[in-house]
Amino acid sequence: MHCPFCQFADSRVVDSRTSDDGQSIRRRRQCPRCGRRFSTSETASLTVLKRSGVAEPFSRDKVIAGVRKACQGRPVTGDQLARLAQQVEETVRTAGRAEVDAHDVGVAVLAPLRELDEVAYLRYASVYQAFESLEDFEAAIAVLRADQGSAGHGSADRRESAEVQAP
Ligand SMILES: [Zn+2]
Numbered sequence: 001m002h003c004p005f006c007q008f009a010d011s012r013v014v015d016s017r018t019s020d021d022g023q024s025i026r027r028r029r030q031c032p033r034c035g036r037r038f039s040t041s042e043t044a045s046l047t048v049l050k051r052s053g054v055a056e057p058f059s060r061d062k063v064i065a066g067v068r069k070a071c072q073g074r075p076v077t078g079d080q081l082a083r084l085a086q087q088v089e090e091t092v093r094t095a096g097r098a099e100v101d102a103h104d105v106g107v108a109v110l111a112p113l114r115e116l117d118e119v120a121y122l123r124y125a126s127v128y129q130a131f132e133s134l135e136d137f138e139a140a141i142a143v144l145r146a147d148q149g150s151a152g153h154g155s156a157d158r159r160e161s162a163e164v165q166a167p
Pocket of ligand 1: 003004005006007008031032033034035036
């Protein structure tokens, strides 16, 4: 690890600790030439396999880009999306595999997105769970309702559902 201050090609580890979530190791290093200290963070690499067969590194930005489309016109903030992407990464990493399918990443989005915004959730789920008919939406909405025990904004849900029928 090069020193970020003087670019010296070596550094000494003076402290090493695992992050609270166990997903990364933080090392405190010292440069033997200029004596300055800096930190590095080490995480296992995580590869996402797309359906096309292409493999690419997991990217929170890509998660956010996908979810943002589903959140169009919804009261969801950039901070909330960033937190969601972090939750998705934690979920995917918990499986402990170095490679995951893009589909698994999509599925990991569902639970936190549902917490955030139910309409965005339905839009997203319609893609990742391959909803094929209004009945699929009705079933998903029924599950949301049953969990909530609430009624009253059904017509809004239906209107939103109809909009995403034609992707
Ligand atoms: Zn240095």
